[in-house]
Amino acid sequence: MNADLLRSYLEFYQDLGIRTLYRQVAPQAGTTLAPVALEAPPLPPMVPSNDSLLQILEDIGDCRRCRLHEGRTQIVFGVGNEHSPLVFVGEGPGADEDAQGIPFVGRAGQLLTQMIENTAKKEGIPLQREDVYICNVVKCRPPGNRTPEPDEMEVCGQFLYRQLMTINPKAICALGGTAARALTGHKEGVTKLRGKWLKWKDIPVMVTYHPSYLLRAYNQSAKREAWEDLKRLLHFVYD
Ligand code: SF4
Structure with a gap:
């Protein structure tokens, strides 16, 4: 994913009020998901509730x-x-x-x-x-x-x-x-x-x-x- 596309995604999620994204990481002791502050390509799209x-x-x-x-x-x-x-x-x-x-x-x-x-x-x-x-x-x-x-x-x-x-x-x-x-x-x-x-x-x-x-x-x-x-x-x- 190129930088412009990634920037568009991140702006999109910021517009939705989403400030923290999660990405799948190799399981470490006791964790399966790591919070990442708007740095991972968010696919598939998240949809706000309601x-x-x-x-x-x-x-x-x-x-x-x-x-x-x-x-x-x-x-x-x-x-x-x-x-x-x-x-x-x-x-x-x-x-x-x-x-x-x-x-x-x-x-x-x-x-x-x-x-x-x-x-x-x-x-x-x-x-x-x-x-x-x-x-x-x-x-x-x-x-x-x-x-x-x-x-x-x-x-x-x-x-x-x-x-x-x-x-x-x-x-x-x-x-x-x-x-x-x-x-x-x-x-x-x-x-x-x-x-x-x-x-x-x-x-x-x-x-x-x-x-x-x-x-x-x-x-x-x-x-x-x-x-x-x-x-x-x-x-x-x-x-
Ligand atoms: S609504 Fe926004 S993302 Fe969609 S075509 Fe227009 S400028 Fe591009």
Whole structure:
């Protein structure tokens, strides 16, 4: 872990009011854990007791923990039902999302809404977009819509981790390869991972295509596959 990333972690924990971290050490007589004053890489993330989406939002504040803050208009935290059994996770905000502060509101977002609502309707499941929760791995728009860097995803992923722990859904939908990698650690591309059940902690994760990929005309067969993935996901969560 490089020094910048370690510093980001430590600032994150200081912001949470955590002043002492513990790291595993070789057992010595009578001890298994040694307290270390903010010097060990804290993985996996610690979550404050009684965490809530409001608390996470407060802790994010005017976040500058990674370089993505430089080009953003605003932080795009997440939207929807915080008690939803289903959470959609994308990669990061685009231009429309950055302007409005809401995830998935541009063309890709409209397609996602259609996919959720039309599939649900066809399958006889009463479900609207506002019934699910939608967020991204990183909360600030990467410049030129580039893929977020691993260190950016790792720093901002702490907030996603807390969002998912707080909502504790029955299933998660990873939209695209970047979200799939960030959630599950699997390195294969989305075409290999889609349609499969993976895991984030103990929660099943269905990987499917990012809607912006489906907007490209040459990806029409992928659209059919994404609809199939969504159908399986909705039946798993709502049957
Ligand atoms: S992307 Fe996340 S960690 Fe980076 S500045 Fe934005 S809110 Fe903070």
